[in-house]
Amino acid sequence: MYIMELALMLSAFFILTITARVMYLLYNIFRGICNLNSENNSLKTVYCIGSGGHTTELLRIVSHLDAEKYAPRLYIMAMNDVSSEVKIREQERDSTEYQIYRIPRSRNVKQSYVSSVFTTLYATIYTIPIICKFKPDIIFCNGPGTCVPICLVAFLLRCIFVLDCRIVFIESFCRVRTLSLSGKILQWFADIFIVQWPQLTNVCFRGKYFGRLT
Template sequence: MMNLILTLVQVSIVVPVVFTFARGLYLIYLIYTESCGFNDAKQSLRTIFCVGSGGHTSELLKLISQMDMQIYRPRLYIMADTDNTSETKIIKFENNDNNYKLSKIPRSRNVNQSFKSSVFSTLYAIYVTIPLIYKFNPNLIFCNGPGTCVPICIVAFIMRCLFLIDCRIVFVESVCRVRTLSLTGNILQFFVDVFVVQWPQVHKVCFRSKYYGRLT
């Protein structure tokens, strides 16, 4: 009887893991073959904008100022809990529009933090991000390089594998990355739906990037 129980426990663990892995591979195949569009036309997209401190926020706001914000609503801006300047910029940018909200999550990696310790801080950021992503149920995540977007994109991709959300991820590498990808870009290039760079030199070193010239 005990052996049967242990077997059932093992099966209950292994089957979901195998299913999620297989589903992830299938989604990556769709992404790499550019077959990752939505199955139905949407009037508006529930959108998360990943905000980074300093230059990342300024770049992001320049990018989205060229977009029709009536399509991207409601909007959720997610930033690091230690970022106090970006909130002011976003409020000014939105100019009393009531289609947006702000949320904060722990930083996955602080400046000069060791990569070894950043593993644990990233896992904690992922843990905090899970209920946030599930509740908002985004159709689109838009990010441009800050480390804050790593746990957000990981959670969104896993939830998509589990059929919990139907979300696409667009990553635009920061304009300051002229020859090499950022650490965030190196991580996300393998599973985001659209990966855009802003310099031809970077386009040459990223195997699946799209290059449209300077966007900011």
């Protein structure tokens, strides 16, 4: 009897704690409180690499950031992406503080929406150990499908106190009037949400506009 009661109380306690944590995180996110003051000398950074234009765009933003502050860097990209790796190696040729990890694609071009639910789930599960091991401080992404599972995992780990990280979402420059699917999802839990066209700030409820970044 006592064990049953104890288990019930414990689970109620956990559920309450997690709910409070999620509400606290969302409150901070929507209020725009996203400061991160690290005790270390650098911030472990994850870059979610997409394909083609997305990669070029994100790598250009990377090149403006202090490579010593945002280090070590982990690039996560899709399994079957060849050209992105060439671009990353080219940009990082003088550095050793970076790694490249590959995860399965969450959605292939022309794949049906129903089957993409399963592939996204698979990609999400695949991502968990990578994020747990690397323990990023910041995650940068700019809209390819691969970034949603990564950010979701990071956010959930943050909810259960495993991780304390910030998600920076930069909507691609090619989005002028509407948000991408990743953008629509991530505006709910990304800490910083950047758009590159002023008219987009009317479409989303918390976009920040700093001009064209790439």
